[in-house]
Amino acid sequence: MEKHYTLITGGSMGIGLALAEEFAKNGHDLILVARFTGELLKAKEQLLPYGVEVIIKQRDLFDPQAAFDLYNELVSEGRVVEILVNNAGQGLYGLFEYTDIRRELAIINLNICSMVVLSKFFLKDMLMRGRGRILNLSSIASKSPGPWQSVYHGTKAFVQSFSEALRSEVKDRGIVITALLPGATDTDFFRKAGMEQSRIAQDKDQLADPADVARDGYKALMANADMVVSGFKNKLNVWMSNIMPDSIAADNMKSQQEPADGEV
Structure with a gap:
């Protein structure tokens, strides 16, 4: 009998690892992809009690060629990916005039280009x-411009739009595409991203539990939902962003993301 896998990028920690646990609890065999072998091995050990197969693949998806190589390797091994979880992503904190353009281009490669490659194939x-x-993995960042994280918010706006477009293209052909929109999460x-000094990161009590985010994402995917915003406060924030002008939404986000000490 042909074995089917759930592939999770960025699956060794944070929301990715929480998603791996959620899928494992529900009997899914896994392929975890991440940059560092040590973290992948730790994740695999953590998932052993669930009794599912866990295959680890070390790949640096900051380079889109790694996504091509990953797909080709899995095909050559005869692995059938029934569920793809495009979780890998990263941000960079700071005013755009001062941030590192090379790092930002790498983030675009990770958040957008590698995700598109894997989705295509x-x-x-x-x-x-x-x-x-x-x-x-979209984000509530997809719904609002994000001063101090302008590139990250832009990439997540792409992910959200891309997800909604693909869902419309394939919705009558047996394929489910779901976008998961978490807010600030304890990862x-x-x-x-270098943003520990931001107001949003300083407010530890408001950070979501990755397990709750993962549970929301899994339930939405299995319910064939188009998207899910994880957490009541985040739902409220998205609703507010949808009804207010982008210029006001950007200013509101700026006040949340600027340094807590007020220094630039």
């Missing part, structure tokens, strides 16, 4: 089989 396979699911995101 695995979606084609799903369409040939007449079934499959894709969960894309390593803030450290990697």
Whole structure:
């Protein structure tokens, strides 16, 4: 009998690892993709009690060629990806005039280009089989311009629009595409983005639990939902962003994301 896998990019920590746990709890065999072998091995060990197969693949998706190589390797191994979770993503904090353009281009490659490559090839396979699911990690950042994280917010706006467009294209062909929109979550995101000093990161009590985000995403995907905003406060923020002019939404986001000490 052909074995089917759930592939999760960025699956070794944070929301990605929480999603891996959620899928494992529900009996899904997994392929986890991340940059560092050590973190992947730790994640695999953590998932062992669930009794599912966990395959790890070390790939640096900051380089889109790695996405091509990953797909080709899995095909050569005969792995069938029934569910694709495009979770890998990163941000960069700071005023755009001062941030590192090379780093920003790498983030665009990770958040957009590698996600598009994997979606293209695995979606084609799903369409040939007449079934499959894709969960894309969008963000409430997709719904509002984001001063101090202008590139990150822009990439998530792409992910959201891309997800909604693909869903419309394939909705009558047995494929489910769902966007998961978390807000600020208690992960390593803030450290990697260099934004621990931001107001939003300082308010630890308001950070979501990755397990709750993962649970919301899994339920939405299995319910064939088009999107899910995780958390009541985030739902309210998205609703507000949808009704107010972008200029006001941008100013509101600026006040949340600027440094807590007021220094630039």
